[in-house]
Amino acid sequence: xxxxxxxxxxxxxxxxxxxxxxxxxxxxxxxxxxxxxxxxxxxxxxxxxxxxxxxxxxxxxxxxxxxxxxxxxxxxxxxxxxxxxxxxxxxxxxxxxxxxxxxxxxxxxxxxxxxxxxxxxxxxxxxxxxxxxxxxxxxxxxxxxxxxxxxxxxxxxxxxxxxxxxxxxxxxxxxxxxxxxxxxxxxxxxxxxxxxxxxxxxxxxxxxxxxxxxxxxxxxxxxxxxxxxxxxxxxxxxxxxxxxxxxxxxxxxxxxxxxxxxxxxxxxxxxxxxxxxxxxxxxxxxxxxxxxxxxxxxxxxxxxxxxxxxxxxxxxxxxxxxxxxxxxxxxxxxxxxxxxxxxxxxxxxxxxxxxxxxxxxxxxxxxxxxxxxxxxxxxxxxxxxxxxxxxxxxxxxxxxxxxxxxxxxxxxxxxxxxxxxxxxxxxxxxxxxxxxxxxxxxxxxxxxxxxxxxxxxxxxxxxxxxxxxxxxxxxxxxxxxxxxxxxxxxxxxxxxxxxxxxxxxxxxxxxxxxxxxxxxxxxxxxxxxxxxxxxxxxxxxx
Amino acid sequence: xxxxxxxxxxxxxxxxxxxxxxxxxxxxxxxxxxxxxxxxxxxxxxxxxxxxxxxxxxxxxxxxxxxxxxxxxxxxxxxxxxxxxxxxxxxxxxxxxxxxxxxxxxxxxxxxxxxxxxxxxxxxxxxxxxxxxxxxxxxxxxxxxxxxxxxxxxxxxxxxxxxxxxxxxxxxxxxxxxxxxxxxxxxxxxxxxxxxxxxxxxxxxxxxxxxxxxxxxxxxxxxxxxxxxxxxxxxxxxxxxxxxxxxxxxxxxxxxxxxxxxxxxxxxxxxxxxxxxxxxxxxxxxxxxxxxxxxxxxxxxxxxxxxxxxxxxxxxxxxxxxxxxxxxxxxxxxxxxxxxxxxxxxx
Numbered sequence: 001x002x003x004x005x006x007x008x009x010x011x012x013x014x015x016x017x018x019x020x021x022x023x024x025x026x027x028x029x030x031x032x033x034x035x036x037x038x039x040x041x042x043x044x045x046x047x048x049x050x051x052x053x054x055x056x057x058x059x060x061x062x063x064x065x066x067x068x069x070x071x072x073x074x075x076x077x078x079x080x081x082x083x084x085x086x087x088x089x090x091x092x093x094x095x096x097x098x099x100x101x102x103x104x105x106x107x108x109x110x111x112x113x114x115x116x117x118x119x120x121x122x123x124x125x126x127x128x129x130x131x132x133x134x135x136x137x138x139x140x141x142x143x144x145x146x147x148x149x150x151x152x153x154x155x156x157x158x159x160x161x162x163x164x165x166x167x168x169x170x171x172x173x174x175x176x177x178x179x180x181x182x183x184x185x186x187x188x189x190x191x192x193x194x195x196x197x198x199x200x201x202x203x204x205x206x207x208x209x210x211x212x213x214x215x216x217x218x219x220x221x222x223x224x225x226x227x228x229x230x231x232x233x234x235x236x237x238x239x240x241x242x243x244x245x246x247x248x249x250x251x252x253x254x255x256x257x258x259x260x261x262x263x264x265x266x267x268x269x270x271x272x273x274x275x276x277x278x279x280x281x282x283x284x285x286x287x288x289x290x291x292x293x294x295x296x297x298x299x300x301x302x303x304x305x306x307x308x309x310x311x312x313x314x315x316x317x318x319x320x321x322x323x324x325x326x327x328x329x330x331x332x333x334x335x336x337x338x339x340x341x342x343x344x345x346x347x348x349x350x351x352x353x354x355x356x357x358x359x360x361x362x363x364x365x366x367x368x369x370x371x372x373x374x375x376x377x378x379x380x381x382x383x384x385x386x387x388x389x390x391x392x393x394x395x396x397x398x399x400x401x402x403x404x405x406x407x408x409x410x411x412x413x414x415x416x417x418x419x420x421x422x423x424x425x426x427x428x429x430x431x432x433x434x435x436x437x438x439x440x441x442x443x444x445x446x447x448x449x450x451x452x453x454x455x456x457x458x459x460x461x462x463x464x465x466x467x468x469x470x471x472x473x474x475x476x477x478x479x480x481x482x483x484x485x486x487x488x489x490x491x492x493x494x495x496x497x498x499x500x501x502x503x504x505x506x507x508x509x510x511x512x513x514x515x516x517x518x519x520x521x522x523x524x525x526x527x528x529x530x531x532x533x534x535x536x537x538x539x540x541x542x
Numbered sequence: 543x544x545x546x547x548x549x550x551x552x553x554x555x556x557x558x559x560x561x562x563x564x565x566x567x568x569x570x571x572x573x574x575x576x577x578x579x580x581x582x583x584x585x586x587x588x589x590x591x592x593x594x595x596x597x598x599x600x601x602x603x604x605x606x607x608x609x610x611x612x613x614x615x616x617x618x619x620x621x622x623x624x625x626x627x628x629x630x631x632x633x634x635x636x637x638x639x640x641x642x643x644x645x646x647x648x649x650x651x652x653x654x655x656x657x658x659x660x661x662x663x664x665x666x667x668x669x670x671x672x673x674x675x676x677x678x679x680x681x682x683x684x685x686x687x688x689x690x691x692x693x694x695x696x697x698x699x700x701x702x703x704x705x706x707x708x709x710x711x712x713x714x715x716x717x718x719x720x721x722x723x724x725x726x727x728x729x730x731x732x733x734x735x736x737x738x739x740x741x742x743x744x745x746x747x748x749x750x751x752x753x754x755x756x757x758x759x760x761x762x763x764x765x766x767x768x769x770x771x772x773x774x775x776x777x778x779x780x781x782x783x784x785x786x787x788x789x790x791x792x793x794x795x796x797x798x799x800x801x802x803x804x805x806x807x808x809x810x811x812x813x814x815x816x817x818x819x820x821x822x823x824x825x826x827x828x829x830x831x832x833x834x835x836x837x838x839x840x841x842x843x844x845x846x847x848x849x850x851x852x853x854x855x856x857x858x859x860x861x862x863x864x865x866x867x868x869x870x871x872x873x874x875x876x877x878x879x880x881x882x883x884x885x886x887x888x889x
Contacts, residue, residue: 097775121777133772135765137835146765147776149758156756197776 046109048073048205048236049094049125053103056089058436063089065260066103071253073108073204076227076237078247081257082280082440082468087240088130088209090257094238095127095207096120107205121147126203130210130240130466132190136183140176141165144196168196173222186331187378188214199226206230208239212246213466216329216494217531224250242468244273256280277469296322296504299356300488301341301373301457308340308348309333310512316341318457318488323479325499326492328509328534334492335378337509338459341490342375343368355456372456378465380442383449386435390425391416393434394449419448422481424474440471447478458482460491464498476502496527508533586884590829590844597851605858613854615737621850622739623648623798624817628824629750630790632842634694635825636754637787638767638834639687643698644795645817646705647679649810651799653709656718656725656809665724672796679705680792684785702818709811717810720803729805739801746794751839763787768835823874824849831881849873 051069055062064086071077079087092098094105099114106112107123117127134143144165150157165178176189185193191214198206212220227237227250241247247254248271255265256279263279297320304315311333318324326334340348343362352359354371362368368375377383384393394416395407417427423444429437434445443463450458460479464472480502483489493499499506500520508516508530516533518525585592601608618625627644634641651672658668679701686697731738754760766773766780774780795817803809828845830837849870856866 095775117775118777118779127775129775133769133775135768135772135835137768138761138764142761142764145761146772147762147778149761151758154757155752156758156761 045073047071048075048108049238050106051090051094051103052106054090054093054100054105055102056086056093056098057101058089062260064093064257067257067262069255069262069265071236071238073236074231074234075252076231076250077239078251078254079238079240079257080242080244080247080254080276080280081263082470085257085280085468086260087257089260091127091207091209091238091240094120095125095129097127097129121201121203124204125207126198126201126205127207128195128198128209128211130213132187132194134182134185134190134193137181139179139181140185140189140193141178143182143193144168144200146197148197148201164200165196168200171226172196174219188216188219191215192219195223195226199230203235205236205238208237210240210242210466212241212243220246242466242472244276244469247276248273280469296320297486300354301490302353302356303341304351306337306340306348306350308345308350309336311336311340311348312512314512314514316490316507316514318490320456320486320488321483322505323483323489323491323503325503325506326490326509327496327499327506327530332509332534333512334509335461336512338375338461338490338492341368341457342373342459344375369453369455372454373459374450374453374455374457375459376446376450376461376463378462380439380446383446384434384442387433389433390420390430390437390445390448393445394419394452396449398452415452416448419452420445422451423447423478438467438471440467440475443467443471443475444478447475451482455487457488458490460489462493463491464493464495472498496530500525500527500530506530510534590827590841590848594844594848594851597848601851601855605855607858608851608854615740617850617854618740618743619737620853621846622743623802624820624824625743625846626746626794627791627798627817627821628842628846629746629839630787630794631821631825632750632830632837632839633754633763633787634791635822635830635832636767636834636837637763637784638770639694639784639787640822640832641683641698641788641791642695642818643679643683643702643705644791644821645814646702646709647676647792647795648799648802648814648817649812650675650679650705650709651796652803652809652813653713653718653799653811654796654809655800656720656803657713659720659725660718665727669728669800672800673793676792676794676796677789678792679796680789681785683792684781684788687788688781688784706811713809713811715811717808719808721807726804726807728801739805742797742801747839747843754839759783759786764835819870819874820849823870823877826881827873827877829877829881832878 047070049069049071051067054064054067054069056064067086067090069090079090081087089098093100094107094112096112096115096117096119099116104111104113107120107125110123112120112123115122120127135146138146141161145161150160150164152160162178169175172192172195174189174192176185176193182190182193191211195208195211198208212223215223224246231237237250239250248268251268253265253267254271254276256263256276258280300318300320300322302315302317306314306316310331314333314337316324316337326337328334336345339345340350341352341362343364343366346363348361350361352361354373359371360367362371362373365375385396388396391413395412398415400415413430416430420430421427425441425444425448429441434442437445447460447463458479463475463479467475476498479489479491491499491503504520506516506518506520506525507514508518510533516530518530524530598608607613627648631641631644654675655668655672658671659665662668683694683698683701686692686701687694727738729737729739733741754763762773762778762783765776766778766783770780773783798817799809799814802813824845825837825842826832826845827848828837828841828843830841830845852869852873853866856869
């Protein structure tokens with residue numbers, strides 16, 4: 001079922017002339033020399049997607065420059081690259097979401113021009129976006145059929161849509177109530193609906209931007225199986241992913257982008273993990289810095305009897321300089337628990353001690369922040385003001401550089417620079433609106449913003465979601481630095497390995513309760529034991 | 543396909559019942575669970591309907607003649623004009639917009655209908671001209687808002703002034719007084735014993751309800767109001783959809799103007815001052831959210847009946863019109879505040 005890619009497609013745009021020996025940068029291949037040159041062979045089917053000299057400018061910088069790429073029909077093609085390498089921008093131009101500033105995109109020999117998503121869709125091109133494009137007030141079912149409702153004689157055929165929806169749910173092995181409003185669903189459920197919408201549209205080409213980033217492990221396997229089936233039906237699949245295992249597992253051909261340029265395109269067989277990373281960054285990176293091995297200090301945060309929604313009577317104690325990881329399946333209550341500690345859940349209750357002193361249970365983010373507890377949310381879009389630059393974002397709500405109510409710009413900037421540098425953010429980008437930054441850079445700004453409130457306790461939700469290998473290790477390393485500098489850090493991630501790499505201790509959540517607490521020096525501090533723990537409780541409860 | 547313990551779907555009950563697996567991560571946004579919560583959600587969802595029922599009961603006590611056929615017919619006839627505009631306004635508001643120009647368009651419809659009848663003698667031609675004027679106004683609004691991305695509030699407020707001015711210029715600031723029974727046909731004919739305006743009102747509500755809740759077009763209106771970018775990325779023709787809603791308010795406003803001109807035998811440019819507030823009031827009192835993406839045509843029906851009942855009772859109790867103004871404004875603001883309050887509780 002894993003669709004180990006069959007032999008590469010020889011009709012494909014023979015990659016770079018020099019042949020990618022995975023030795024490093026090669027000149028971007030002129031794919032356009034392809035089919036016309038090899039006339040004697042039987043006419044190959046037209047390529048699904050052709051990019052000719054495609055470029056996109058944001059502000060003064062090229063996000064994508066001179067990309068020539070040909071994706072044969074029926075292939076599974078992956079686009080990989082570091083943060084800001086231009087993958088999502090390139091995908092956006094192919095999908096019609098963005099208009100190319102230079103060059104052209106052709107879908108089955110038709111130029112896309114500036115026809116937008118509607119024209120792309122008309123050409124059989126369907127896109128699953130990374131930013132969730134759910135309509136919050138519509139039901140799960142209505143969202144899946146958005147833009148492609150089934151109708152009979154002009155009226156919606158509700159029964160037919162319900163039947164198809166339930167078939168798809170069975171296919172995806174999920175049960176999301178058809179009538180549940182999208183805004184009541186979790187991020188991963190919304191992501192699954194997003195993918196269902198793409199699959200339901202039944203296009204000839206399916207584009208996916210980070211389809212698995214928000215999914216749990218078993219949900220990913222389901223996604224892979226469904227993509228495998230689409231592939232065997234002849235659907236062309238183009239996807240962007242940071243998950244290299246996934247890229248190597250699914251793809252027929254892989255293109256690497258770096259700094260907006262296409263570095264190389266080659267069949268799957270010529271790649272392995274190391275070669276991909278080398279090509280992406282031009283240097284080798286250790287997976288993560290094994291971090292917090294120092295001695296924690298006194299207690300920073302102690303909470304007991306915390307209840308909120310499904311979270312039922314949980315206690316936690318975190319020391320200064322300590323990183324505590326939370327892990328559990330989606331729906332196990334780890335985010336809910338964090339939100340409660342951060343004062344974001346008005347229905348929550350519990351008892352809280354900070355630095356050994358009893359404080360009232362936080363009823364608002366304002367109260368929590370004032371007492372030195374901040375939460376860095378999972379959703380970067382909600383955590384930042386997209387049109388504002390990094391300086392403004394870091395200093396929102398921070399008053400220490402105002403004099404008589406007036407902002408001292410110099411001090412504000414110096415402050416923003418200091419905090420963003422801590423997280424490895426490039427000071428040259430301080431003045432760019434954050435919506436133009438890559439996910440990794442946005443994450444760094446987000447962390448800097450909360451660090452600028454100089455809290456004692458950081459609650460960090462999914463700090464590495466959807467960002468690339470290089471930025472991941474930088475972000476994880478900066479969490480370790482936070483702890484070294486005396487903060488207490490509570491972090492959750494669906495990438496368990498990452499939590500294990502930096503945490504001193506791990507709490508395993510299941511069904512709103514803590515089912516295990518494992519210190520880093522325990523032999524059970526490893527993926528297999530922890531996942532089993534997380535699943536076990538779920539099964540016995542049913 | 544062997545896979546971990548994720549249950550496959552069963553015919554799921556609406557909004558995550560107690561058995562819903564792996565529920566939402568954030569309980570504050572979570573679907574209501576349990577019977578009590580579901581009853582509460584139901585009560586909330588239909589809250590304006592309960593208000594209407596209570597109001598009608600109160601009205602029958604205060605004013606025994608309230609439910610008599612003649613009175614009911616009166617209520618509906620008087621409110622037919624704003625009612626049909628409210629149907630179209632529901633579309634505009636759900637699509638995320640707002641139309642303040644309906645009052646001026648209403649006056650334009652009345653003026654053109656009476657003026658052209660007077661100069662040509664043809665009621666049909668005059669009706670066609672008036673409706674066409676409504677289409678043109680709607681298309682202009684739609685183009686400016688959807689294509690040029692101008693804020694709907696500013697656009698329709700400005701357009702309102704333009705349209706009003708045109709109506710005055712056309713009529714030379716004098717009312718067109720039209721004699722002759724054919725001009726009054728629209729308002730005074732009865733079909734099966736029921737006046738034509740009531741039929742038009744019923745048909746507008748019925749057609750609007752079907753269009754909004756039963757067709758792909760209606761779904762798309764909800765979608766662009768709830769998340770315009772999601773709609774665009776799904777391949778919807780967003781400008782066209784937005785524009786179509788304004789064409790609807792333009793046409794219905796012109797038709798409403800014709801109906802009232804026909805009833806009074808006069809078409810003039812200085813009518814319709816309260817039409818915009820009245821129609822928006824009907825929509826929001828019914829519970830359609832001004833934020834777009836949520837609401838229904840039946841809600842506007844409830845809103846219409848609530849406001850119409852109030853007005854009728856006020857008249858029957860001889861309460862002055864000034865107090866009615868105060869009451870109406872208060873109700874509108876209260877309805878929007880309630881919407882805001884409920885929303886805050888949810889998140």
